[in-house]
Amino acid sequence: MNYLFFDTECAYGRGGICEFGYVLTDENFNEIKEDNLLINPHIKFDDYGHKKAGIVFAYSKDEYYSAPDIMDRYAQLNSLLTDENNVVIGYATDSDAKFLINDLERFDLPFINYTFWDVLKMYRLIAKRETQLKLDVLYHETKGAELMHHEALSDTKMTIEVLKKLLNDYNLTFNDIMNDYKETSGESFNGRIVFNDGSIFNYTKGGKTTVANRRVLDEYIKSAPIGRLSDKFSNKIFSVAPNIAKENFYLTMAVCSIAKKMGGNFTLSICDSHYLLVDETTKIPKNRLRKTVKLVKKAELEKLLELKEGSLDTENIVIDELIGELPENVEWYKAYKIAHGLN
Secondary structure, three states, rough: EEEEEEEEEEEOOOOEEEEEEEEEEEEOOOEEEEEEOEEOOOOOOOOHHHHHHOOOOOOOOHHHOOOOOOOHHHHHHHHHHHHOOOEEEEOOOOHHHHHHHHHHHOOOOOOEEEEEEEHHHHHHHOOOOOOOHHHHHHHHHHHOOOOOOOOOOHHHHHHHHHEEEEEEEEOOHHHHHHHOHHHHHHEEEEOOOEEOOOOOOOOOOOOOOHHHHHHHOOOOOOOOOOOOOOOHHOOEEEEOOHHHHHHOHHHHHHHHHHHHHHHHOOOOOHHHEEEEEEEOOOOOOOHHOOOOOOOHHHHHHHHHHHOOOOOHHHHHOOHHHOOOOOOOHHHHHHHHHOOOOOO
16 A cells, blocks of 8 residues: 655636645655646636735746646546555645546546545644644644745645654554544545545535535425325425524434425424424424424424334434435435445
């Protein structure tokens, strides 16, 4: 097994890769090969943004524009990133992976699917650091040789030294990282970034109904088809109490899903509901509810819907299966499950 460390530089904020630097090492971090692949981004450089961010490139624009473009580099990048013998490692790696996705889309090239590990996440999880996490700041702590920040090959070398220091400080091997800290890995799959720390849909994070999660719920309410599993619930509206909806996104999505499959519908406007999920802490003025509303607790709702006991427990709700039903996700999720043997 080898380690493939890499970094990119871009002509503008969201892509236009102009450098792909990499260092291939063995498991003891002994260098096997290194290179900094210059790439013609076929796009104007964001000089203002780079100046504002203090980014100075190592090469002239003429050197970038005269370099092979990503179509010419594609086979080489694909080979490096997908080689089964290479463990791909970077710093804030999801950003580099997203830059590559954007460029592949821009030039109508096939997506490159690969798993990666993120040293930034390792520092947050293992060293429990939330500040002073810029790559050059961490590298300065290693007291290594002077390297040029924002040169892809130099930043790749910084990443190696920063990782080595982390492993040394905490008496870890990289095998320990792969076995015990899988949350620091991610994946680029069919044009999307998948993290290994929760839902594979990376805009859906955490168990609470955040602003981002509320958008997912709203889209599901709007687009998920109404089924016909039970005539008893045809046109009936289900809801969950505000205290539950706020704290438990998974449960809220599950109630919405099963309600729609049964032939009913779902809303967060509790005054319109026929069935309202509540718990011991729910406090709602009666004048906010329709007179015919039925207040049910979780166990009662499971019986009402003829679900297996515990089906609505958070740990039993597979949120990816629900979000995978959104029209924008159906084909991608189907391909993901096939590729990962989840069918």
